[in-house]
Structure formats: C-alpha cells, structure tokens
Amino acid sequence: MRISANFDGGNIEVINQDNINDVQLAIRPDVGNEFYQWFNFRLEGEVGNQYTLNIMNAGSASYTKGWENYQAVATYDRQTWFRLPTQYEDGKLTILVDLDCDSIQIAYFAPYSYERHQDLLAAIQVHPQVSLEHLGLTLDGRDLSLVKVGDGDESKANIWITARQHPGETMAEWLVEGFINNLLDSDCANAKALLDKANFYIVPNMNPDGGVRGHLRTNAAGVNLNREWQSPSLEKSPEVFHVTNKMKETGVDLFYDVHGDEGLPFVFLAGCEGVPSYNEKMAALQKKFVDALILTSADFQSEFGYDKDEPGKANLTVASNWVAETFNCLSNTLEMPFKDNDNMPDPMAGWSPERSIYLGEASLTAMLAVVDELR
Numbered sequence: 001m002r003i004s005a006n007f008d009g010g011n012i013e014v015i016n017q018d019n020i021n022d023v024q025l026a027i028r029p030d031v032g033n034e035f036y037q038w039f040n041f042r043l044e045g046e047v048g049n050q051y052t053l054n055i056m057n058a059g060s061a062s063y064t065k066g067w068e069n070y071q072a073v074a075t076y077d078r079q080t081w082f083r084l085p086t087q088y089e090d091g092k093l094t095i096l097v098d099l100d101c102d103s104i105q106i107a108y109f110a111p112y113s114y115e116r117h118q119d120l121l122a123a124i125q126v127h128p129q130v131s132l133e134h135l136g137l138t139l140d141g142r143d144l145s146l147v148k149v150g151d152g153d154e155s156k157a158n159i160w161i162t163a164r165q166h167p168g169e170t171m172a173e174w175l176v177e178g179f180i181n182n183l184l185d186s187d188c189a190n191a192k193a194l195l196d197k198a199n200f201y202i203v204p205n206m207n208p209d210g211g212v213r214g215h216l217r218t219n220a221a222g223v224n225l226n227r228e229w230q231s232p233s234l235e236k237s238p239e240v241f242h243v244t245n246k247m248k249e250t251g252v253d254l255f256y257d258v259h260g261d262e263g264l265p266f267v268f269l270a271g272c273e274g275v276p277s278y279n280e281k282m283a284a285l286q287k288k289f290v291d292a293l294i295l296t297s298a299d300f301q302s303e304f305g306y307d308k309d310e311p312g313k314a315n316l317t318v319a320s321n322w323v324a325e326t327f328n329c330l331s332n333t334l335e336m337p338f339k340d341n342d343n344m345p346d347p348m349a350g351w352s353p354e355r356s357i358y359l360g361e362a363s364l365t366a367m368l369a370v371v372d373e374l375r
Contacts, residue, residue: 001051005041009111011214012041015056016036020049026081030215032222035060037262038168040107040214043097051097053106057093062216066262070339071350074106081110083350109260109338110353112170112177114142114212117205120177121145127184127294129195139220140209144242149183150199157253157374159367162243165225165319166217167210169260171336171356175257176204182364194368201250206239225317227259229322237260240319247323253374254367255323255331265342266304267359268291270333271353272324274309275316285330285370292369297362298342299355306335328375334363 001020005012015024029036036057045051058067067088072095073081084106085096097104124130124147133146150156161179163172180202183191205211209220219226223236232240271286272278293300314321324331335360342349349355 001046002044003041004044005039005214006112007042008115008212009040009214010042011039012166016180020045021052023053025053025055025057028214030210030218030222031213031220033220035215035217035224037060037063037066038108038214038216040105040111042103042105042147043099044103045099047099047102049099051099053095053097055093055095056091056345058088058093063262064088066338068263069265072106072108073110073350074104075110076101076104078105081352108168109170109351110174112164112173112205112211112353114205114208117173117208117211117335120180121147124180124184130184133246135203135246136238137273138207138209138239140212142208144203144206144208144214144239144244146201146246147180147202147204149202150195151182152199157252157371158250159198159200159256159371160247160250160252160323161200161202161256161258162206163204163258164211164321165206165239166259167205167207167213167219168216170211171260171338171351171353172258173204174353174356175334175336175363176202178360179364180204180360181357182361190365190368194364197371198253198367198374199250201246203243206243226259226319229319230317244322247327252323252327252331253329254370255320255327255329256363256367257319257323257331257333259333259335260338261335262338264304264335265337265339267297267300267334267336267341268302268305269300270306270320270335272310272321272331274311274312274314275321275325276312276314277325277328278311282324282328282330285373286332288373289330289332289366289370292366295363296365297359299344299359300362301343309344325353330370348351
C-alpha cells in the first residue's frame with residue numbers, strides 16, 4: 001500500500017499504514033495553523049482489498065459540524081467523482097475503500113486543479129468577446145488573472161464575480177467554469193441578452209497559492225482573504241489588493257462572491273443587509289435576484305442559511321459587505337455544500353462539480369432578471 005499527496009492541491013500526512021484495517025492519517029494545517037479540513041490524496045493498493053482510513057485529527061478541524069453526515073469523494077479516472085462510506089465518531093473520520101483499481105484518489109471535495117484553471121483561461125481567450133488581464137502576482141509568484149467579457153461600453157452594467165477566496169472551496173471554480181461557458185455560448189439567448197446589457201469581470205481563482213498548497217481557507221501567508229477587503233496589503237493579501245484596485249477603476253453594479261459551506265447541506269445566499277448604506281433599492285434588488293434564482297435552479301433555496309446581520313453591523317472586511325458599501329450595489333455571497341443538498345439528495349455523488357456547473361448557468365439567468373435595474 002502507498003499513500004501520496006505530493007501533487008497539486010494534495011494534503012495528507014501518514015501516521016501509520018501497517019494495518020489496512022486501521023490506516024492512520026492526519027490533515028496538514030494551512031500555513032499559520034489556524035485552519036484545516038481539506039484533504040486530497042492518492043491510495044495505491046491491492047484490488048479487492050478493503051481499506052479503513054482513519055483521519056485522526058478530524059476532531060480538531062476547523063468546522064467539525066462539517067463531518068456530520070459527510071461522505072468523502074473519490075475517483076478512479078480523475079473525471080467521475082463518487083462518494084465513499086464515511087463516518088465521524090469520537091473525533092475520528094473513518095473512510096472505507098473497497099479498491100476496484102490499483103489507485104484511487106480521495107478528497108474532501110472534487111479538486112479544481114491549477115492546471116485546469118490554466119486550461120480554462122487558455123480556452124476562453126480565443127473568444128472574440130474575451131480578454132485576459134494580469135492583475136498582479138500572488139505571494140508565491142503565481143498570476144492573478146482577470147477574465148473580461150464584453151465590449152467595455154461604459155453605459156452597460158459592470159458585473160463582478162470572484163471565486164475561491166477560500167481555496168478548498170473548489171465547487172466555486174466549478175460554478176464559474178459553468179457560468180463562463182454558458183455566457184460564451186452563442187446559442188444561448190439569455191447569455192446574448194445579458195452581454196447586450198453588461199460587462200463581466202471574473203476572477204475564477206482568487207487564491208491559486210492556497211489551492212496548490214492544499215489549504216482549506218488561507219493564502220501563502222496564512223491569511224483569510226475574505227477578512228482583508230477593508231485594508232488589503234501587498235505584504236499579506238496582494239490578491240485582494242489587486243482586485244479592489246481594479247474594482248475602483250471599473251465600478252461595480254453587481255457582485256457575486258462564490259463559496260462553499262462545510263456544515264450546511266443547502267445552496268443559499270448571504271446578502272449585505274447589515275451594511276450601513278443598505279436601502280430600499282438594494283432590498284428590492286436582493287428580493288428579485290433571490291426569487292429569480294429560486295425559479296432558475298431547483299437546487300437553490302432561501303429557507304436555510306446564515307443569520308442576517310443587524311442593520312449597520314455588517315463586517316466590512318468581508319468581500320460582499322465591502323463591495324456593497326463601497327459601490328452601493330447588489331452584492332451576495334453564494335454558498336454551496338461540501339456534503340449534499342438535503343432538498344434534492346443524490347446518494348451516489350452528493351453535491352458535485354456537475355451540479356455546481358448547472359448552478360453557474362442558473363446564476364446567469366438570475367442576473368438577467370435584475371440587470372435592467374442595477375443602475
């Protein structure tokens with residue numbers, strides 16, 4: 001038996017692998033040791049054997065409620081992901097693997113690799129309405145790339161989308177891939193109508209360093225980017241620094257920050273009701289956007305989610321709150337589950353890359369529903 005995480009986005013440490021009925025593992029914390037929950041590793045063994053994998057430090061992970069009713073994901077071909085029998089008990093996460101091929105990859109959620117990120121950028125740049133802009137470098141020297149879609153007409157609304165501030169929330173970039181491909185589909189009438197009325201500024205991966213390093217939540221400096229928006233710095237959070245500077249240059253009429261939630265088994269939005277400038281227009285736009293997303297995606301719901309901030313008490317270091325307050329615009333954080341959507345469960349796949357992609361397409365239609373009222 002061999003266990004390895006020495007690849008893009010890999011994360012696991014082997015404590016003891018002498019007994020296939022009690023393989024003891026540990027998740028490596030993010031830089032700074034404040035967060036950990038993401039794992040991603042490869043197991044090679046003997047076909048036909050059952051392996052019992054025990055993640056021994058699960059009980060002190062960042063979000064232990066995330067382990068409740070959670071099932072790890074796995075793949076043999078790095079294309080199709082399925083769920084494995086998983087149990088959390090007494091601070092230990094146990095994953096059962098009946099090995100059908102020589103090698104299996106097991107992860108917290110289906111990874112979105114840095115290579116796939118590069119492939120996405122390369123594939124879409126050939127479209128006549130797409131241009132790529134280099135915003136700056138991350139702390140590890142990787143490119144922070146902005147996808148611009150549209151003709152730049154200043155009379156149009158400016159829609160900003162960001163994903164993977166928290167790098168382990170890979171469903172966010174799966175959603176963005178679906179959104180972009182739908183937006184560029186010449187046969188999609190909704191996409192054509194939306195591009196007639198809006199320019200798009202999309203950052204598919206806000207935290208490439210964290211993604212490659214196998215982090216759950218932070219960048220190369222151990223910083224949670226979604227607490228940096230009020231005062232980002234080149235020393236700690238260049239990713240946010242470069243994006244906020246570009247936003248000030250273009251303006252923002254709608255902001256969509258895409259995330260995943262470890263604990264809640266639902267798809268939901270977190271709005272900006274608590275920002276000081278929240279007003280009746282913003283409230284009306286929020287209701288219309290939520291209603292449209294409910295109609296366009298049966299996976300989305302508005303019953304379960306985070307508690308709304310009290311008026312004037314929003315945390316302005318958070319992206320969606322800072323953008324709403326700075327630009328007085330419709331601004332949301334979209335959350336998807338790591339587990340499954342309890343409203344529409346799928347025992348085999350749970351929440352998946354494919355469902356994330358479809359939600360990206362539905363998000364486009366919801367944006368079309370409000371675009372005429374953004375300014």
